[in-house]
Amino acid sequence: MLQAVSRLSRAAVRVRRVAAQVQVTTVTMAQNHQSCGASCQQNGGAVTAAILIIGDEILKGHTVDTNSAFLLRALRKLGVCVQRVTVIPDQQEVISKEVALLAPQYTHLLTSGGIGPTHDDVTFEGVAMAFEEELHAHPELTRLVEEFFGVVDRENAAMKLAMVPRSAKLNYGTDPQTGQPLRYPLVSVRNVYIFPGIPSLLERAFNGLEHLFAGSGTTFHTREVR
Template sequence: MWGLLRACGALRAAASHPMAVSRPTAARSSTATAGIIVIGDEILKGQTQDTNSFFMCRRLRALGVRVARISVVPDEVDAIAGEVAVFAARFTYVLTSGGIGPTHDDVTFEAVARAFGERVIPHPELVALVHKFFGKTDAQCPEMKLARVPESSYLNYGTDGCTGGTFKYPLVSVRNVYIFPGIPALMERALDGLTHLFRSEQTRFHTRTIYVAADEILITPVLDQANATFQGRVSLGSYPDWANNYYRVKLTLDSESEQDLEEAYRFLIEKLPPGVVVPLVTDCVSPAAAEVYGLAESGSALGQKVAAALRTIEEALDRYSLAQLCVGFNGGKDCTALLHLVHAAVERYPEKLQVLYIRIMSPFPEMEQFIQATVQRYGAERGRLPGRG
């Protein structure tokens, strides 16, 4: 059974090799566009979470292709065929995901054929692959369904990013429609091996991000003004995050012109209310000593409190060795702040900081993950003690 599944997976996996039919060339505009069709009842029923469209969007954008539409359709020939026909006429590329295999609900090949008014026929190359992997030649066996594709199909053999070799199994395309497998690992491998089919040398997308520590309603007038000023040149997105402790709104700016992007970025930085733009700190651990001591010497109200805390920590360091000290830690905000202050103070010591984790009987999984990540982030040595904090 597992051998059958692996072989099916291999045949579903993509990978550029000519067939008897000449390969079509999609009409290109200044910016290549793509439409993604995710196929599967399990997606619409909420039984499986779609990750394929997310992966495709990120890869295509990096290749200079603008994803214009994503659609999710059931395992129905007419529904798939109708969507494929519409997408193929509108976009440079159409990428489908799912519905390739030997079972009754694998109907993508049939649907794509219907979209273009074609027949589904056995492809000699795919028939040979089915025979090679399954040892089956009966035209009616379930495995042979993998070899019956639209009559104008083209077989694309991709390059394995790990080995540099050519994939043994092809991705089927019909005109500007590329038929990817639905299994995420196979789809990702296929797309990564076939990036040359979609790469646009003319287009590069540029992105800037602004983090705002203010509610969206406060900055709406400025966003409206920026959108009116740069409409058609820069795409401006506003995404609130009420749960974030660091910022309230993330603004994204996207453009094909780096000059237009920088102009819009400067416009927003100048027009947004004073003090609401905050820098995003992705690594607060490496510069901890400079930042913490800089704050302590700033003379601000917070800086004075930090300076007092540092004096207490330094007094402990003067009286005891690091081997005699540990920081009590339970994952809360106060002890996280303390850990950061102690880390800043002991960076000049060669020894590692020790953390004592007082673990309750049934901690939340998220808390366990946070504590483990924090210990790794600070390079501390963790001891664990069960009980109540």
């Protein structure tokens, strides 16, 4: 009995401590909320975004998604209000439905993953289906793939990287450190920006193209609250 009372007492102390932390966090959040509230809800002209992480390996718990945390911080710094992050599997129909649902609701939709050379990578297919477009071998991407991979055979798996929706645009970023143009472009279709899933490649592509996403000029500085 005494043991139970002691355990309960320890639990109560823990809960109070957590409640105090929650209080501190909430005060900090309330302070921050004003600026975000203004950019997200009250200002009709706010730049908004959703992030779509595509990958079976993440849903299976094999790989921890770090891309959404990077993009959330980076977009926030640019004054963009991210209103949703969704993680879905590498399935063309699921990707298509999600893109068709989200793209019209936000200024930008950023996807990550599913654009490699194998049959599991169906993000371009999903985006094409969402906008009822066909895939085609983009001449400029075809040349780049040949250049990078030394591929001449159109049946080679690497050529899948050049098969993009008809209305796809190629966005060439600038290396922020050297000021030189990056060699490989980010593909976009309407307001959907199709990033690679490999974190180092995603980060390089984003950092080289910040101007595409920048908001009204208002930038926010983030900090950890726990």
